[in-house]
Amino acid sequence: MNRGVGRAIALVLALALWGCKRETPAPTAGSEGGREPLRIAVIPKGTTHEFWKSVHAGAVKASRELGVEIVWKGPLKEDDLKQQIDLVQSFTAQGVSGIVLAPLNDKALVSSVKAAAGAKIPVVIFDSDLASEDHVSFVATDNRAAGKLGCAHLAQKVKDKGGAVVLRYQEGSASTNHREEGCLEALKAEGVKILSDNQYGGATTETAHKASESLLLAQGATDGKVAGVFTPNESTTFGMLRAVEKANLAGKLGFVGFDASDKLVAGVEGGAIDGLVLQDPFNMGYLAVKTMVSHLKGEKVDRRIDTGSKLVTRANMNEPAIKQLLRPELDQWLK
């Protein structure tokens, strides 16, 4: 009887394993002969969102170029903190060569990363920072620079026309806060008057839309008293876009937002949005794995690595590099 149980389970497992392959690269000429290839665990915050697919593709590109093996494994449920902690522990116990991690929380992952470092497994953090000294490097968008990039463009648009408003995203969100600060610096540097910078859009598109409407009303945007607006993420940008369209201000108001979705890109095409600042998730995945490999080979790596951001405007949106960001072709890496 108990042999029956074992056999049946083994059969199921064997069937499940059949047909899925690991991302093992062909060994390159450069890898030190005879030694096992490096095996690097890459742990994103989730696996189904477009953003993480691009990160995955970038990581695969690095693994193929450098002749290392990557194991791509995120929490089963998108954004599940406990499962992410379990994964870090599990890879630590497994003794992988290194762990590349996008932490879901800046404190909760600290002790697991410390334990990994204690077991001589180096950790590279990417996308979001960790309140720790135990990781080798932090590879992510420099959000302050990204905010500056966007608002330098906005400042050119509105310079002699009037003041600007900044709709913030949410209290306690570090990445967007840095974008807002970068933006304000750029606007002030160009001498643009800040009409409002203390309103928050909140977590959803719905709340961002309401906040946008009342902000535009309060500042007298329909009477031409506002020359430009900046929004620091997808939901605030979309909420603002709708509010601007409703108030018949599309095209009359300088508008720079953040992140891309089909509707936002259509907004750029239609002229309602003057620019969108985009992160580069593909490059993030690529550089994170590359940084880990450099560290494992004994090279010195920087504590902080910027993965860059790009400004998309109506003028440049058909350039190949921008197109790749807007509609990444991931199939060659993920198949």
Add this chain to the structure above:
Amino acid sequence: MKQLSRAPWFGPLCAVLAVYALFALLAPQTFTRSANVLTMARQTVIVSLAAIGMTLVMIQGGIDLSVGSTVALTTVIVARTLDGGSGAWTAAAAGVALGACVGALNGLLVTGLRLLPFIVTLGTMSALRGAAKGLANEQKVDADPKGLDSLMALPGGAHGGFLLPTGVWVALALAVVFAAFVAYTRPGRHVVAVGSSLETARLCGVPVGRITLIVYVIAGAMAGLAGVMEFATLTVGDPTDSIGLELEVIAAVVIGGGSLSGGRGSVAGALLGALLLTEIKTGSTHVGLPNWVQEILTGAIILVAMALDRWREQGRGSG
């Protein structure tokens, strides 16, 4: 041997060993490392604790869908208590007490309103999740764990010495306590009686209402303790934590020989069921399976284990 193979935990034990052997073959260098076995034991604690309580509830003929929400609410309460200046022990006690109160609420609703436990706990599942989010202001609550995190830390550091993390010992000890409770105490036998046939139990003079209440209070307290362990792992209070945990817990109990129609269940079996789920999870990570394959695999293994168990039951009936 025949005696042994009749124990309710015998089937799950075979499954645990078979899956272990399989992953040991597929990932020989990593899966059998002692560090990995330790990590698996540690990662089974939370489901195990909740499964001990759920086993009692299911033997009694009920079900508790509010486990995941209770765990999340407890992590928030523990974080808030620590943040308010209390020590680790007070915070842990507050967490378990909160769980027991939630259990009492479930029990009173089941006995008082005579509603089906499925409906009652479906309601409290949603209500408690909302309470957790409200209490946490809809974000994660940071708190200095004040040593509470050592409950789930691997030994070897300052707190080492007993080979396994404290949390694992706690779960094992409580499993022994509640297995003995069901097998050897009068209220324990009453729980089985109520689950086997409520009317017969009532006619025999079993205090059905009181037994039901006790069972839900125990289950709630165990979920609270699981929440304390969850906080020890996370070190933050997370109101969105453990969504769907109740299903994993129910799966563990059912793999371990529990029945959704009551009267049957084994604490030891449930622990093995929980271990089986962790094995599949960890093994998939070691072999490098994508998430979607792992999910299909988990479902398939549960179904196969159940089908074989049913087949064994029938074999026993006719033989």
